[in-house]
Amino acid sequence: MGNRTDFTWSHNTDTTALHSILQYTDKAGMSLVNVMGYSGHAFRIIIDREAVEVGSYSFFDWKLRHGEVMQNLGFTIQTAGKQTNTPPTPEELEEGIRLVQETIDRGLPALGWDLFIPEWGVIYGYDDEKRIFQCRDIRKDGELPYEKLGRGEVTELYVLAVTGSRPVDRRSILRGALQLAVNHAHDTYVELESSNHRNGLAAYDAWMEAFINRSVDPFGNGVNTGKICDAREFAEQFLQELSTSWPGDEQHDGQFRALAKEAAEHYSIVAERLGQMRSMFPFPQGGEPNQDAQAERALELLREAKAEETQGIMLLERMLELLD
Template sequence: MSIEVNNDPCAATPSDYKMTWTSAAQAMWAAVKLAGKAELELYEVMGLTGHAFRININPENVDIAGPTAYPWETFFAKGLKNIGFNTAYVRTADFTPPTPDQLTRALKLVQKSIDRGVPAISWDLFVPEFGVLYGYNDEKQELQGKDPNEDGTLLYEKLGRGQIHELFVMILEEEIQTTALSLIRGALEIAIDHAHRREHSNETPPFQNGLAGYDGWIEAFEAGKVSEIGNAYNLAVVADARAHAAKFLQEMADRWESDGNWGEAVVLITRGAAGHYARTTDALNTLLAVFPFPQGGEPNDAETAKKAIAVLQTAKAAEASGVEALERLLAELPE
């Protein structure tokens, strides 16, 4: 059995906001649209699940793993619940392939979701990114899946045994009742929490998320230990995410101003927040040409690093103002 998935999880074209470098959000969008939320745009899924506001940097070298090195099951479940869905998942420990029992449970979840007409979110199908599983064939013992690299098939036994050799499958379950107010309050709480609280339980690797992520990024440049490809990838992901954050907030402000039910203060704060994230995006975009993915440029050249640090300081200042605006907005909204 298979279902049709129209949006490919692959590299972003931010001008139309139909694709993103955040493969997790791209996969979520494919799932929620077929689970009853067809009206949601990608930038809304990015904003409502918190992915538009994510940054995760290893200050030792700006590791390429940064954008995907965090507790997926917790963050995904919270974001998808905010949109309006409970979830179920199977995950193995880092770099640990599934046991036969884990694989069986994962396949049952995948088939259950596909039978309902909704793709399952999964990890490391063909490359170490997120994608969707949208079909299965018991006779051939095959799954159909898409990720940023490929749209193809894999044997049941290969699930959780890709390049990374770890299993993660999450499906949407029953829908939860939401309101316009609960959606935006939830999104703001997720974004603000990510900005201020370290989400990692282990001290090593020393990943820093939120506003501290910029400090970690600058620390790596100061030490001259920046991974060329890691820096370029993190830059592409974060710049793209902030473009979606600005779009999410701007569209929300326009909608609220049009319907007239939210009050002038709420509209003004939201529009101001959109401006701060747009300035963050502009700052990061100036570095994209200097550090293109996958070539990476020369981040450890002393003069280049000095200029990059200045730009990252500008980006952090703009984002800090954005977070402050989100905090004011949360305080202004009714309970």
């Protein structure tokens, strides 16, 4: 087992925000470990091969990928805004404001992007007379004028609201999550095909390419190392919990628990190797990733992490077969 013991927070802010929203639904009480695991986010990795730029972790089709995740968790959603780095038009802003107000009126917070910082957070209240939202992200908990929605540091509007919920059974939600993780590991995200970003196992190669070329952005690398290491600590914990809590006395149930335990051991090593990188390249200073000795050590750690993750993914595939 890894050294981490506190799994009540994560650097992956879309997942923590979604976890907060879930607490106001019929899925209340689901732990952050389970949300990280059942969303597949514990297995997420996206890296830019030129510089490991700071926005790599968020370089995916938010509406599409968050939609897949929420569907797997048993929810229907609605979103407003576009991922375009352009400020919303007055009409788009009004649509976003209306969606947030409607979901808050139903007793649910909304997910928002770049409220006080370019990360995800929650919008949990509003005052129509003062035209302000109450919002919380990793920077602060405070008031945001309506006009600032989608006009923060990176000027793009994105809000997500839960519009409905259905019951889900553990087996189908786990099958969906493992499928999302395996797809992410092997398939190029359509939205990344024409970019320098890679997802899944190919992201390790992209990361190594930037180190080989000594073209790593220290700040971006620090941010992404922290987020991916955090995710893999959750992957280990999620699999560890599955290995002890998965029910059933049939032979295949025992096999399933054994595979989960074995996968947890591989992800423990992935998390440990990335933890060494996190110490070498701490956020926000980022260390010296392009200094020869540091770069060579990082390449060694990334090769080992990729080898372990490759084994881990193979075990997830075997777990998936047992669920089918």
